Amino acid sequence: xxSPQPAETRTHGRxxxxxxxxEIAREAGVSAPTVSKVLNxxxxxxxxxxxxxxxxxxxxxxxxxxxxxxRSPLIDLVFHELESAWAMEVIxxxxxxxxxxxxxxxxxxxxxxLTPGRTWADQVAARRPHGVILVLSGLDExxxxxxxxxxxxxxxxxxxxxxxxxxxxxxxxxxxxxLAATRHLIELGHTRIGAISGxxxxxxxxARVDGYRAALETAGLPVDPELIxxxxxxxxxGYRQGLALLRRxxxxxxxxxxxxxxxxxxxxxxxxxxxxxxxxxxVVGFDDLPVARWVGPPLTTVRQPLTEMAEAAAKLVLxxxxxxxxxxxxxxxxxxxxxxxxxxxxxxxx
Numbered sequence: 001x002x003s004p005q006p007a008e009t010r011t012h013g014r015x016x017x018x019x020x021x022x023e024i025a026r027e028a029g030v031s032a033p034t035v036s037k038v039l040n041x042x043x044x045x046x047x048x049x050x051x052x053x054x055x056x057x058x059x060x061x062x063x064x065x066x067x068x069x070x071r072s073p074l075i076d077l078v079f080h081e082l083e084s085a086w087a088m089e090v091i092x093x094x095x096x097x098x099x100x101x102x103x104x105x106x107x108x109x110x111x112x113x114l115t116p117g118r119t120w121a122d123q124v125a126a127r128r129p130h131g132v133i134l135v136l137s138g139l140d141e142x143x144x145x146x147x148x149x150x151x152x153x154x155x156x157x158x159x160x161x162x163x164x165x166x167x168x169x170x171x172x173x174x175x176x177x178x179l180a181a182t183r184h185l186i187e188l189g190h191t192r193i194g195a196i197s198g199x200x201x202x203x204x205x206x207a208r209v210d211g212y213r214a215a216l217e218t219a220g221l222p223v224d225p226e227l228i229x230x231x232x233x234x235x236x237x238g239y240r241q242g243l244a245l246l247r248r249x250x251x252x253x254x255x256x257x258x259x260x261x262x263x264x265x266x267x268x269x270x271x272x273x274x275x276x277x278x279x280x281x282x283v284v285g286f287d288d289l290p291v292a293r294w295v296g297p298p299l300t301t302v303r304q305p306l307t308e309m310a311e312a313a314a315k316l317v318l319x320x321x322x323x324x325x326x327x328x329x330x331x332x333x334x335x336x337x338x339x340x341x342x343x344x345x346x347x348x349x350x
Contacts, residue, residue, distance in 0.1 A: 025053075038053040038054060054145065054146065072129055072130075075098050075104075075106070076129045076131070077090075077094050077105050078110060082107070086289060089306035090310040093310025093311040094133060094310045096307070097311050097314035110137055115138055115139060122146075125147070130318060131155070132147060135156075136157075136202065152321075153320035157309055158309065168320065168331070170309050173335055174208045175214075177211060177302035178211025180302060180337075181215075181256045181284040181301075185256070186215060190254040190347050193253070193254045193256065194251075196242065196266065198231055200230060205233070231262050233259050235265040238262030238263060238268075242268075243273070246273050253280075255282075255284070258286055260287045260288070266283055279345065283344070284301060286302040287304050288304065297341070298342045300339065300344040302338055304336050305334050
């Protein structure tokens with residue numbers, strides 16, 4: 001009988017210790033094959049037993065040795081939502097890197113949740129991909145422990161919240177983008193500027209609105225809470241909240257729409273109310289999706305390098321899988337830039 005292989009060496013204090021699968025099995029009161037099933041993401045293990053074994057694996061800091069961790073030629077790409085052109089830009093970037101590495105991309109969606117469920121984590125453990133990229137999402141402690149114990153690296157792109165100092169992440173300079181968008185409108189002469197934010201639970205959304213506020217305050221303009229409304233980064237929210245802003249008696253002459261999809265919804269609201277862009281209303285979006293160039297008038301927006309961010313996330317997760325990168329405090333932010341088109345102009349004289 002072949003003796004169980006030891007886990008990789010860990011350090012508790014100054015004394016290196018190792019734990020074999022047999023020792024973990026003994027502590028859990030199960031057989032070594034049962035521990036192996038848990039490691040391999042097999043479904044035929046009772047939930048209580050699985051939980052007990054995984055807790056011991058975390059306690060011992062067990063990670064599969066790289067030789068044990070045979071990987072499928074896959075990258076798992078996880079979205080909290082897939083219904084937008086935004087997602088297509090991200091998929092394109094990951095595909096670029098995966099194709100060059102001879103890998104395929106598996107797409108999944110967490111149905112609007114910011115952390116995918118346990119079923120997803122078990123499926124990933126069973127697939128053993130080269131890595132996992134989570135977009136506007138994250139992992140809870142048990143999910144992180146599950147992937148870590150199986151030596152499956154993961155990277156968060158555009159994290160919804162603070163991913164933690166030990167979670168690699170790729171983002172963009174959202175605060176600077178919100179600042180640049182609003183400063184552009186101020187320089188055109190606008191003093192009453194509205195904002196349609198994204199969900200407050202998302203860090204990128206809050207950063208963009210913080211940049212908007214900073215631009216107003218720096219210019220000595222008041223921040224009117226009534227001109228800041230909450231959206232969800234979808235077209236319908238831009239339309240609905242746009243109507244609410246534009247129906248005000250003292251409506252804004254310009255709006256920072258938070259993202260391009262909300263800007264398109266705002267276009268629709270303005271048309272419905274008989275307002276012309278940019279003669280009666282200036283609009284700035286965020287993302288620079290391809291549609292921003294095609295809409296009439298072409299949209300002034302903040303370019304977020306989505307494809308480049310996705311490529312960076314894919315390269316990082318592959319490097320981590322090869323042991324060529326450090327997963328500690330790997331946080332990268334790519335620069336945003338203002339793209340001025342025809343949807344902004346000086347305010348009309350009233």
